[in-house]
Each structure stands twice: as C-alpha cells, then as structure tokens.
Amino acid sequence: MFLNKKLIVATLIGAVLGAGGLSFFKSYDDTNQNSANDSAQKKPLYWVAPMDSNYRRDKPGKSPMGMDLIPVYEDATSSDDAGPGAIKISPNVVNNLGVRTAKVEMKPMQTEISTVGYVQYDEDKLIHIHPRVEGWIERLYVKAAGDPVEKNQPLYTLYSPQLVNAQEELLIALKRNETSLIAAAKERLKALQLSSQFIAELERSRKVQQNITFNSPQAGVVDGLNIREGFYVKPGTTLLSIGVLDQVWVEAEVFERDAGLVQQGLPVSMKLDYLPGKQWTGAVDYIYPTLDSKNRTLRVRLKFDNADYQLKPNMFAQITIHTSQGGNALLVPKEAVIRTGKQDRVVLALGEGQFKSIAVTLGREGADNIEILSGLNQDDKVVTSAQFLIDSESSKSSDFKRMTHDEVPNSIWMQGEINSVMAAHRMVNITHQAAEAWDWPAMTMDFDVAESVDIKALEAGQSLHFEVSKKNGNGFEITGVHIMDKPEIPSATVSGVVNAIDRRSRILNISRGPIDKWNREAATMDFHVADDIDLSNIAASDKVTFTFEVRDDLTITNISHDNDVQQHSSVDHSSH
Secondary structure, X not given: OXXXXXXXXXXXXXXXXXXXXHHHHHHHHHHHHHHHHXXXXXXXXXXXXXXXXXXXXXXXXXXXXXXXXXXXXXXXXXXXXXXXXXXXOOHHHHHHHOOEEXXXXXEEEEEEEEEEEEEXXXXXXXXXXXXXXXXXXXXXXXOOXXXXXXXXXXXXXXXXXXXXXXXXXXXXXXXXXXXXXXXXXXXXXXXXXXOHHHXXXXXXXXXXXXXXXXXXXXXXXXXXXXXXXXXXXXXXXXXXXXXXXXXXXXXXXXXXXXXXXXXXXXXXXXXXXXXOOOOEEEEEEXXXXXXXXXXXXXXXXXXXXXXXXXXXXXXXXXXXXXXXXEEEEEEEEHHHOEEOOOOEEEEEEEEOOEEEEEEOEXXXXXXXXXXXXXXXXXXXXEEEEOHHHHHHHHHHHOOOOOOOHXXXXXXXXXXXXXXXXXXXXXXXXXXXXXXXXXXEOOEEEEEEEOOOOOHHHOOOOOEEEEEEEXXXXXXXXXEEEEEEEXXXXXXXXXXXXXXXXXXXXXXXXXXXXXXXXXXEOOEEEEEEXXXXXXXXXXXXXXXXXXXXXXXXXXXXXXXXXXXXXXXXXXXXXXXX
16 A cells, blocks of 8 residues: 555656656747847847936836836937938837827817806996985885896885975976976976876876885896985985896906907807806807906907806806817827927827927917928828837937027926915915926926015915026025916905904804805804904903904904994995
C-alpha cells in the first residue's frame, strides 16, 4: 500500500514537471519570436509624458502624474512630404490617446446668444393713478398690491372741497341758463377726471355729491398701492399703478461683442427655473441705444405672450436669442481650436498617422462651431481631442514660431465672481473664466489682494473684471479690479419684542411679526446686530421696530423703540 502511494505521487510530480516544461518551452519560443519581431521594427528615440512634452526618458516608465510614457519613433520627427512640423504617430498610440477628428464643413452658421433677463410689466400698458385735486381718501376698494381689477371697477372714494366747488359752479350756470358758463363748468369737471355719466347725472339731479368715486380705466393688477383710507392726497401723489399681464417685457443684457448680431424682430426662447421643461417663445422688441458704462452690456427688450399669467414681474429668466447670419461659412468644432492668446491653431489630420499643427484665422463664433477665415480648406480633417499633446510635439519643428517664455505677460485681466472675502488675510476666493495667456482653465481659487486695492469694496456675489499679477516670489495677487455689479442684499423692516440680549456676541432674540412681502409668518429667532448700532438703550421686553439684512446671518442694520415710530404706525413696514 505504501509503495502504491509513492508511485502515485511520483506519477503526479512527473506530470506537473512535464506540463511545466512544455509551458516553459512554449513561453521561451514565443519570447524569442517576439524579440525577433521587435528587433525588426524601428526603436523609439525616447519616451515622453502625455501631458508634458518636456518630460523625456530613454526607457519606458511613468510620468510624474502616474501615466505611462509614450514612445516617440524616428518617423514621428520626420516631415515626410507634409513639410515642417508634421509628425507621425503609430496606430496603437492614436487609439490609446483617444484621438478624434472632424471634417471642415461649409455650411450656414447658426449663432445663439445666451444671456439672462428679468420679467417686467409691459410699460406701454402700465397706468399710474393720480388725483387732480387735493382731498381725503374716504374709502378704498382695493386693499393690497397684486389685487386684480376690472375696467370701470371702483378704486377709491375721494372727498375734495375743490370737486364740491366745481359741481356748484355748474349748478349756478344751469340756474342762470348761460350756455357759455355751462360749457365752461362741464369742461372743468371733465378736466378733474369726472366722467360724462357723472356730469349728466349732476345736471339731471341738481344735487352736489360730497364724496366722489373714481373707477379703474383698464383691467389688470394693482402694483404699488401707496394709499390707505384716511390718507390726505395731492395731485403729485401716485395713488397706485395698474399693470397688464397678458403680455410682459423681459429686459436682457448682451455683451458688447455680440451687440452687432442682435436685430429687432429676432426670435427668442426663454426658460425659467421654477417651471423646468417649459419654454416660452418671443421676439426682440427694442434695442436700447446706449451701453451700460459699468459692465459694458447692451440692454435688449423682449416681448412674450402671457395668457396663463405664469410669467410674473421680477422673475429671473434664461434667454436665448437666435441670430440669423446669412450665407455659408467654413466651420470647425469649437473644441478643435487651440487658443494661446497670441495665436490660434488647429491640428490637421493628414492621414496614415500623420498630423500637423497649423495657424488659422478665426471669424464668428457660434454655439458649437467657429468660422475659419484662413488656414483650412473644405473637407480637411482636424483633431478634436488629444490635440494639445500633438500640437506640443508638432510645434517643435513647425513653420510658425511658438510663444517664448519672455512673451508670457506678467499680469492679465480676467472675469469672475467673488465667492468669499477674507479681509483679515487680504484674500478673496473667486470663480474665474479661462485665462488663455497663461493657459489657465476656468476654476475656483484663492488670490491675495494687493495693498493698492480697496478690499472693503469687494463683496461676495460680485461679478468683476480683475487684474492678476505674478509676485516676485511664488504666487499671484490681484492688483486691479473693475466691479461689474454688486449683489442685492435682501432686507425687511418689521416690529417685534426683545426676549433676550447677548451683548458680548451682539445677538438679540426677538419675537417678530409677519413679513408679508416674503410670505413669512410671525416667528421667534436670533438676530446679529451691526457694529455701528448702540445696544446700551435696548433691554429685554422692549417693543422695537427694526430693519435687518439677509447676509451670512440675519443682521440688524437699524433699530428703534416703538415709541419713536408711533407716527408711522399706519405704514405696512413689511412691504418696504
């Protein structure tokens, strides 16, 4: 039995060794065969990092970013028949790099201008109501801004001694039966906004009305209700406004570079965040004659139908203006163009693995394509991905001069938006657009602020142009700013009762009243008090009226005891 076990084990070991030997010899033969094939091929001149052509090694390896080095063969540096700057890349490298190409096409250019706008009343149909005489509001039929009104609906009742006198003058003229006096008295009543029906009834009844009701001249909604019952009004008082929402205006801003593309009557599409998936169509109604001096934009007025009243004044809208540019143009995809700030280039695909970087002259820019004025012909093929690496290798022997280090500017202007301000450290966090002169992509980063720049003028939410300069050492700093717009800080004025005071932290706990304009109910909450407000005269249980702003926290900017503002008790502070 023991011998049988030994025999079995020996047989198994022999089988394993036999299989291993076969595998070894097969591997050996394959290796020798591959080595023979490799020796028949041309050897690489060097290996280069995919993202940095200056990182070269004499053998395979990894780049500083952990990517495999790419071999460069002798054929890749020879110009063949394509002239200087042409390189040749093996098919497997082309596949690994994910090189894609697109054909240069001659077709109509479709340009779309994307911008933002704000919904407004149609001011052609916006009516402001003013009295023609002095008097007192005896009754008010509309109670709040936003109330709908119909044409000829009563708005308010006015008592005015002047209106009483004007009626008596007509009655006196009627008693004397003097035609000229009667006509003059009627014309005066009409000038004081009394209707023909009212004058006819006065002539029939011969009774003076002390209180006269005035009606709405059109249907719409109330905007800016500035009166309450008992108010004393004068001709200069704007009582209320009545706007129509069947059609609305949208005011948009277009950058100066696109101003020449905008024409009256162009079709426009609009989207709003609060109704995703819904789109409105309208047209360019008016182009304002001047540019905004602060942000260098052109105001454009758009018109949209609003039969269902879904568009409401002051809504934020995303606008697309569809421009029409007749005639065909030579177009390439936008991603194919390499911009350096000094020169625009594309990588031309010559076929059979050959590529060449060439300079081009750009024309108009559309949503997806760019017009080529010179440098390319129709049906040429350009590289739309991995072109930066190919351009870097091609430009070493190209027939145009690359930018040198000395030509890179020490300072550039960029556009961005401030995310936060760290005044104590003289730093700001900005999301900026791409800087082609320094080959910076669009990104968010921190910048030091030079002493020559007033950091107090910088606020979170601002859009601005800013100058970035290289420091003598390492790093960058902002040396100039041009603020395009300042953020609007929401604020409200409301009454309440102080519950508790933390003078050290400058925090008040207040039970406030409702805020109508924000549709907020009464609530108890903490408010931070601005540094310029004296808290020494504020105590718990005080009834106060205060104004606060919505910043990083709720900050009180003005506060007073209700005793100081009793004369204003009739005013609805929440609408301020």
